[in-house]
Amino acid sequence: MSRPRSWWGWGWADRALDAEASRRLAARVAAFGLPLDGTLARVPDPAGLGLPEPRLTPPASLAELCRTDPLTRAAHTHGKAYRDVVRNLRGELDHAPDLVAYPRSEADLVALLDWAVADDVAVVPYGGGTSVVGGVECRDRSRPVLSIDLTGLSGVVEVDEISRAARIRAGTLGPELEDQLRPSGLTLRHFPQSFEFSTLGGWLATRAGGHFATGHTHIEDLVAAVRVVTPAGVAGSLRVPGSGAGPSPDRLWLGSEGTLGVITEAWVRVQSRPRFRAAAAVRFEEYADAVAATRDVVQSGLQPANCRLLDRLESMLGAGVRDGSCRLLLGFESADHPVDSALNRAVQLCRARGGHPDAPTREKEMRADAPDAVAEWRDTFVSAPYLRDALARLGAVVETFETACTWAGFDALHAAVIDAVAHAGIAINGSPALVTCRFTHVYPDGPAPYFTVYAAGRRGAEVAIWDQIKVAASEAIVANGGTITHHHAVGRDHRPWYDRQRPDPFALALRATKRALDPAGVLNPGVLVD
Amino acid sequence: MSRPRSWWGWGWADRALDAEASRRLAARVAAFGLPLDGTLARVPDPAGLGLPEPRLTPPASLAELCRTDPLTRAAHTHGKAYRDVVRNLRGELDHAPDLVAYPRSEADLVALLDWAVADDVAVVPYGGGTSVVGGVECRDRSRPVLSIDLTGLSGVVEVDEISRAARIRAGTLGPELEDQLRPSGLTLRHFPQSFEFSTLGGWLATRAGGHFATGHTHIEDLVAAVRVVTPAGVAGSLRVPGSGAGPSPDRLWLGSEGTLGVITEAWVRVQSRPRFRAAAAVRFEEYADAVAATRDVVQSGLQPANCRLLDRLESMLGAGVRDGSCRLLLGFESADHPVDSALNRAVQLCRARGGHPDAPTREKEMRADAPDAVAEWRDTFVSAPYLRDALARLGAVVETFETACTWAGFDALHAAVIDAVAHAGIAINGSPALVTCRFTHVYPDGPAPYFTVYAAGRRGAEVAIWDQIKVAASEAIVANGGTITHHHAVGRDHRPWYDRQRPDPFALALRATKRALDPAGVLNPGVLVD
Known part of the structure; x- marks a missing residue:
């Protein structure tokens, strides 16, 4: 039996901090001034949460791809943001998908999309489910919701060692991808913090940034061609090392966050392992x-x-x-x-x-x-989300956010964000929230600062407290010329600021593209474009 | 008085080879087996060519921006491909624009576009006019044609030395751009072969490749934000060093070749000059x-x-x-x-x-x-197009074409292209055309081979001969997985192959975008999309 994933929090179920470890953590954070009541929220059993009845029955031909059990639906309700974890712990699963489908082939996926279009079913493409922006949570309940879990479409299909390229299915998780490249001495060398639990397709759909600070660290620089299933047909781009032929077709799908099609595979640029x-x-x-x-x-x-x-x-x-x-x-x-x-x-x-x-x-x-770099990075970062989950269970508000800005604009942005978050903390709790900053990526024209917030919570009000801090931080970012995403997507959570930053004619173009490729509007409604 | 540009051929009028230099060149090329008849085609006077009467009268408010003199119209009829030069020499200027406008500001440009939409006038955005793909030649004569020459919108407007970025107007020619950055010790370091006579806006609209073989040599890697006037409004993207917010807005305009809007300025990434x-x-x-x-x-x-x-x-x-x-x-x-x-x-x-x-x-x-690298490159390459023009006047067929392919596919592509062009030469002339190959850019996953063809011509049949060779070369490229562009655009000349290589759903998206941004279809008709 495979090692179970946590349905409510980050990563492996067996890596969640136990009561004793959580108590030690509570004592540590108390030392830097975060008051916690010391109780550890219980993890509920999805079967006892009374999830809304599925409003959807798959056609017989697709039935064996689909699951409706409460655990599966609960695990596919939210991503892995702080507010997702808190809501899971509170059993707030109103946005559970009606059905979760696991296609085993591109043909299965096409059949699922055809059915969704015919029956007016909203579709949420789901990779590793590590979204921190509400990207996999369909909040529009006017139609039944089908979550399509793509992890069945996995594996390195083909390696071109001469050209240092590999054709890889979109549902491949990070470790599986690297394991399958290793016998060729090659690596994709793309290590987002979510590496263990996120997929190539998710990286492409969200324009993920990897662990490395400079150079080809963003997935868009590592992709040579993508294959995408849309309601209007299947798109496969030519694998060439570079092309100036019109606007880049690949760049339309990169960052499209499941709204324009479902990525099924890609040719990516791989390289020799570092020595x-x-x-x-x-x-x-x-x-x-x-x-x-x-x-x-x-x-x-x-x-x-x-x-x-x-x-x-x-x-x-x-x-x-x-x-x-x-x-x-x-x-x-x-x-x-x-x-x-x-x-x-x-x-x-x-x-x-x-x-x-x-x-x-x-x-x-x-x-x-x-x-190697991976192992070292893993040691440093992999445990962070487990600590975050334990703090969430202890009642703290702990979350991160990111941006990128020019070097000339950084000092003002940094000061404004720290100030805005601290003041939001005072307004809510009477004491400033703690805010730390590190650069995750640096470019010749500016840094990508990444902020971590620690604030006191109140049982039942954690999501509202975080949302209030997030609004203050986002307004400070936008007012100071920073981009608005998180890991590295817009999702549903950043729509208000994204809509303000996006050039209006580009919004027109995106809406027209959406209508052309997804005329029924079934793909990930609420994300990027209406 | 400014140094006159050649209306019919490359670059400066005074750099065209004279009769004596042309005779020496003819002798040199005869040595490698290219038979020339020794006569040098006369350059016609546009005033004597009986250009079609302009079908267009600008409104009084725009009249002072417009010119209809034969020299200006002749100079804006074609780009600078071999087939353009030959047709200019033969006085074949049927595709002359009815009017050439020179906006001095973005407001002028908006007014010109408004007028074009209202009066159903085709608009050709024109930068330096160095297109080698029919990009500035409007062959659709069903409507009057307005060429908008953007070189009046020029200059470095703002330099952010801290962030190494500069805001530059789209009509700025390469040398002017570098001259204005030099006092800050900075350089854009983007040196396409056309550098002296092409503009930032043209580079952006065609996704130009610079002289450098690796690293950030393509203009798309050097641009942080663009500003574009479309019939549906003005689009200005946020200047940030990186963003994962949705599909990149900038990437829609990069490579759009004047079909979706007119680029008016951009923030570009500059750097210290090499030491x-x-x-x-x-x-x-x-x-x-x-x-x-x-x-x-x-x-x-x-x-x-x-x-x-x-x-x-x-x-x-x-x-x-x-x-x-x-x-x-x-x-x-x-x-x-x-x-x-x-x-x-x-x-x-x-x-x-x-x-x-x-x-x-x-x-x-x-x-x-x-x-420095620029000067050295200039020595090597700048004279090539002048030699090409002289050979064209001597009756030879001399042209280049490019592609990019994987390393694994290169040997087969190289052999197939050489073979196809040589055979096309035999079919046409009874002797094989000479084909040479160099790499202009190299990527970890493949090279960008650049081919030069020398073939015998026949007076009056040169364009047909070249077109026949070009078809053979393009079919060999496409059959062997290479991308189809030249310097580095699709234009009108590569449409048949581009349409075959472009994923169908992307074509749907592009057409929808075109309808949304340019509902009257006035922008550069015939390029990329119908």
Whole structure:
């Protein structure tokens, strides 16, 4: 039997913190001023929650692809945002899909879509279900809702070792994808935080960003061709390394978040596994100096794999820094050549801005059994969502949000966001929310800051509290020229701000495209476009 | 008075080869087997060509923006492809625009588009006019045609030195753009072969590729935001370094070739001017080894600025190589750090495939007055189109075409294209056409091969001969999985193959978008979509 996933929270069911671990966590967070009542919310049994009766019966030909059991429906109701976890814990599953279908082939998927169009059924394409933007939660209840779980369409189908490309089905989860590429010595090297539980199709549909700070870290730079099933037919683009032929067809599907079609497979660009690596952590007394050094490094053209600047509070809470300084984590990797000179140059740029490397920089040729970037990243980040879930059960409000802005605009955006969130905390709880910031990606023209919020909750009011903080943060972001997404989608949760930022003629074009490809409007209603 | 541009051929009027230089050129090409009759076609005077009467009178408010003199209309009739030059020389200007307008502001442009929509006038957005795909030639004569020359909307408007970004008007020509960035020590570093005579707006509308072989060489990677006037309103995207918010709005306009709107300005990513440079030429006896070495270099992650592989015939005709070998030209550049180790590693990879560097590799810190990549490239390439024009006047058929394909597919594509063009030459002339190949860009997953064709012509039949060769070449490209464009657009000339390669649902989406943004269908009819 396969290891069970958590229906209500992140990841593996058996990784959820137990009562004792949760108590220790509560004690730790109390130390930095987050009051918790010490009780741990019980996880309900979906079978006892009285989910709304399914309003949908599949045709006989599709019946064996479909499930209606409460656990399956509950697990497909929400994504994995904080507000999803809280609602799951409270048994608020009003938005449960009526039916969950598991196509085993593209033909199954076509048949399911045909049926949905014929019977006016809303369709939610579902990959790993790790959306943090309401992307898989159909809130429009005017029609029955069919969640199509694509994890049955999985596997690396074909590897072109000469061209370093692989054809991979959309429902393939991250670890499965890397495992199947490993015998060829290749890697996609796309490691979003959700890596273990998200799919290639989900990455493509949301224009996911990977763990690496610079270079080809976004999935759109790693894709050579996509195949998409739409109600108006199947679209398959030509696999070429580059083309200037008209507007890019692939770019229409990338970021379309299930509204224009269902991605079934893609040709992606793979590469040799890294062999050389060098890393350093640089300490800065002043955040402004650290920001300037980070900018210098990314504008130098060095392309670090890791260039993660933690602000004071993030350094303290996330990296255990006790002296009030900031940390810039730098790392370089290559499959072909040593990277020590690149790291040395980056450290030199940091020194010129007052930075001090914590430890001697290191260079090594990686042994096959040595921990690689993935493993190291996994150690650091994989446990974070489990802690978040435990804090949610303890009654805290803990969530993250992201943006990207220009270097010239960053200081003002950073100050405004911190201020807005802290004030929202005061308005709600009488005490400021804690906000930390790190850069997840850096570009020559600006950083992608990623904020984490910790605030006191009130049982039953957690979602409302978070929503209030989120509005304050989003308004501050938009007012300061930042983009509005999370991991890295719009979904249903960012629609008000997205609609304001999107150029009106582009909205016209998107609506016209939607009408052309999905005239019945069955695909993921409420996302991106109405 | 400004230096006059050639109305009929490439570039500056005074750079056209004179009779004596043309005679010397004819002698040189006769040596490699291209028979020419020795006469030099006369350049006609547009005033004497009896251009069709303009069918269009601008409203009084727009009259001062418009010109109808024969020279202006003749210069805006065609692009700069071989078939354009030949038709100009023969005085075949049936497709002359009725009127040429020169907006001085976005408001002028909006007024011109409003008038065109109201009076059902076809609009051809015209930047530098260097299209080689029929992109600025309106062949549909059912409506009057207005060519809108955008070179009046020019200049660098704003530079954000912190974020390394500049806001630049779309009608800015390459040299003007670089001249205005130079005082800030910055460069866009986008150098298509047409650089001197093409505009930022044209690069964006055609998804232009620059001179550099790898890295951010395509204009789409250098643009942070665009502003576009459409009949349905003005679209301005948010300037952020990255965003995952829905399908990229900018990507709709990039490559839209004037069919969905007129680009008026863009925020582009600029960078420090390079200071370090290293280059080498590597000799290979076997082309297959050279191809494999080129692939190794680009898959190594080294990102050479130059990685130009010339096949045997290209090495002979283009680089003066006498011993029948091939050449790979390698170059690295950086504004920040020495690049000798990168070049050394690339050369080492070449040696492992049997390559021999011609000369010792060199590393230098560039002096301010030293020739830079631009100047060097200019020397090499700028004269090529002038030679092409002279050969056209001498009666030869000389043209280029491009594609991009996977590494796995390259050998078959290369052989098929050479074979198809040679055979087309035999069918037409009884002797094979000469075809050379070089790589203009290389990607980890494949090269962008660029072919040059030399064939005998027959006075009056040159266009038909070239069209026949082009069909043979295009069929061979498409049959072997290559993309179909030229510099780097579809225009009117590639429609039959583009329509076959484009996914049908994407065509539906594009048509729907066209109807939404340009309901009267006035924008560049015949290009991309009907």
